[in-house]
Amino acid sequence: MGVSSFVVQLLNGLAGASSLFLVAAGLSLIFGVTRIVNFAHGSFFMVGIYLAYSLVGKFGASLGFWPALLLAAVITGVLGALVEMVLLRRIYKAPELFQLLATFALVLVIKDAALWIWGPEELLGPRAPGLAGSVDILGRNFPAYDLFLIVVGPLVLGALTLLLTRTRWGTLVRAATQDREMVSALGVNQAWLFTAVFALGALLAGLGGALQLPREPATLEMDLNTIGAAFVVVVVGGMGSIPGAYAAALLIAEIKAICIWLGVVELFGVSVSFSKLTLVVEFLVMAVVLVVRPWGLMGKAQANSRHTGLAEAPLRHPGRWFKLGGAALMAALVLLPWLTAGSPYLSVLMIDLMIAALFAASLHFIMGPAGMHSFGHAAYFGLGAYAAALLVRSAGIPMELALVLAPFAAAVGALIYGWFCVRLSGTYLAMLTLAFAQITWAICYQWDGFTGGSNGLTGVWPAAWLADKVNYYYLTLALVTGAVLLLRRVLFSPFGYALRAGRDSALRADAIGIDVKRMQWVGFIIAGGFAGLGGALFAFSKGSISPEALAVGKSVDGLVMVLLGGIQTLSGPVVGAVTFTWLHDTVARNTDYWRAMLGAIILLLVLLFPQGIAGSIKHLIDSWQERRRHRAAAAIHTTTKEQA
Incomplete structure (x- = not known):
């Protein structure tokens, strides 16, 4: 020196x-x-x-x-x-x-x-x-x-x-x-x-x-x-x-x-x-x-573009056909292990798809209704996974209790990080979430004595009654379905409406007595907790956890899932997560150049479905219903005129 x-x-x-x-x-x-x-x-x-x-x-x-x-x-x-x-x-x-x-x-x-x-x-x-x-x-x-x-x-x-x-x-x-x-x-x-x-x-x-x-x-x-x-x-x-x-x-x-x-x-x-x-x-x-200094050393607040895309449409309660489709999907998921008993890998893939859907839904909770874009959401997924692994390995806690406590550990991380993050907005908020996520990743990557360092933690298996993948599949299905439905319920509660009010007009929300930053902070904590539940399910499904679970790539995957499905619909993150994870698995197993094929597919979907897959389908259905209403109104007008 x-x-x-x-x-x-x-x-x-x-x-x-x-x-x-x-x-x-x-x-x-x-x-x-x-x-x-x-x-x-x-x-x-x-x-x-x-x-x-x-x-x-x-x-x-x-x-x-x-x-x-x-x-x-x-x-x-x-x-x-x-x-x-x-x-x-x-x-x-x-x-x-x-x-x-x-x-x-x-x-x-x-x-x-x-x-x-x-x-x-x-x-x-x-x-x-x-x-x-x-x-x-x-x-x-x-x-x-x-x-x-x-x-x-x-x-x-x-x-x-x-x-x-x-x-x-x-x-x-x-x-x-x-x-x-x-x-x-x-x-x-x-x-x-x-x-x-x-x-x-x-x-x-x-x-x-x-x-x-x-x-x-x-x-x-x-x-x-x-x-x-x-x-x-x-x-x-x-x-x-x-x-x-x-x-x-x-x-x-x-x-x-x-x-x-x-x-x-x-x-x-x-x-x-x-x-x-x-x-x-x-x-x-x-x-x-x-x-x-939120604008950087020599920066200043950027002017908003007049062309920032389509206005955010209000979230609507699911209609009758959507509920029927959801019930049919649940029935198919319940019967899937019995229908595919000869293909055990499909159960493993479906577990991955459901965990990805929960991760994407938790990210969408703060991105869509709350308007907070996060580049570091994998931090809470990883915190939940590491908490579950450490509780089982180091504290000797039963797997079932660890699965309950792990989301709270992730929520605590979101509570600390969110206090700083919600004070910013736009790109600056996104980059601060990335900074906190990378700090968390570095701690897990280098703390060999506690987190296993770059090797991670192994031997994180579920309880004996869940050793069968079919049983673990049903546990994952129950928890993920319940979590996604609970997130939907929160969005249609007074708290959810307050989140959307703060997103659409912070000044008006503040004028009617809504503490926008506090609402966003609580939303941040809720999203972190549900992401932690996904991380805990992931750790027990794989039997191990490594720092890759909270690296930048995982956060980017979550962003891709939400955007691919559509940020303006409640079903978007689930559709995007299933599509992206399935494409990633299918393409990677069939070609050495899977990244290029996956990238080309994403580019094609972005150009064809600028509102996301679910968002574009919803737009087509709404347009079709609107045309039907116009034709019906025109027919009634013509009939009335003829009778007159």
Whole structure:
């Protein structure tokens, strides 16, 4: 822990900050103009490094290295422009979360395309010609290429600043950031402006990836790893602020560098491993910044778009045909194990489908009626699963009692996190939920003595009378059905109406005496408790639990389920959960490129059913009934006229 090692770690942080800034700057630029939370931005980073690897191999590592890196960035920018023109132009008027769903599907397609072209192996590029050596700094060797990266960040920041402040195009971009509809009303071709911004953002991400070629190997996991860090930088810096993104990248990278430099430190007789904090330090920073300054370091409240999708329709009690369909479905589910006795795997799959339906229904409870979008709902699913496992393994509590107590443990987590989260709204609320979820994941991932660390906990089996999967199937069916019906009942109670009032107009709800934040907090706790019940059922069905149960991927799966089914209907999350889980299982078992096929199916469903599957079916039924009423009214009018 000398001065020289401290200086070297700070320089490492500066180099990392420059690379992260390139990705975050493009993401911030795209969001500022198009208002799209581009989940596929990390994929452009991954494509950039893969293209750089191939082009350097083709042109040669000596003379062709630097042109190859620049060409890789340009090609990535062109790819971004094509994505914007072919896909995103069709969904600009859709709700923001459906845009997120489309870009998530794009991640799956691009990942499998990279797998098909470059294979699953890690690909390490050559060293940069002229910068392959090291520089002596205070008696320590420091890579010359990292010094080059330190300079790149400020240069790109300066170039973007000049582009946005000294050119007509930059003026239009800044105007679109404030009010893009007014820019269109003034005669600016909004479509091509969006395309140019998206291409520039993708080019910056591709450049960031290409510049990483001499530092780290190209892998298929770079997309999701990068997009998480980029989101954090953009939110901490302030959505749409390029200088804020650079300041946030510097802050986070330097804190990580200091944690590595500190290593293991004795504090009051306790060994604290600061190096382990590097897994979660950016989310700790984001949580603190959003609690203290909700708009980020240099951000401000974003103007609402005038085209945010269809208005939220009031939830309606299920009609007669819906009740009959539900009764028929329940009868089929009760008889299913007897009808499929020769296929035991189907019972296992149905248990997974029902648990997914409960998880999605609990998320929909706060997303739809309460209007709170969560990117970290898996935290409560995982808390319930770990609580059930620990109660059985460590406390020796019977499985039945653990199944009752686990949801309360998840609800306690939601109570603590929700107190902070409900004070924000929109994207900032979603990112704060993500931060808390990642903090929870890091604790479970690293606390080896309590949670089993990365290996998780095994031997979490149900009671003897539930050892038969058919018996466990019926227990899951009873609990999930009861939980979903109870959530529906709550939504049609005075509390549920208060939640919807706060979502539709917080000012009017407050004026009539509703404590909106308190209602949202209670809704957050209820949703967390039911997600915890799903997690407990999951743990006992699998016999084990690992940190993957509360990772970002699980939260994203929940979002996909809710949006795929339709956020404006009560049956939407159940339909979406069953569709997504069944597709995931079926496609994954029948092709090596299951991600691309699943992503293509999701994209197709998004384009064909912009209100979700259940939402679109409901819209068709309502339209058909409306036409019938019009025809009946016209017939009555004609008959009355003839009689007169």
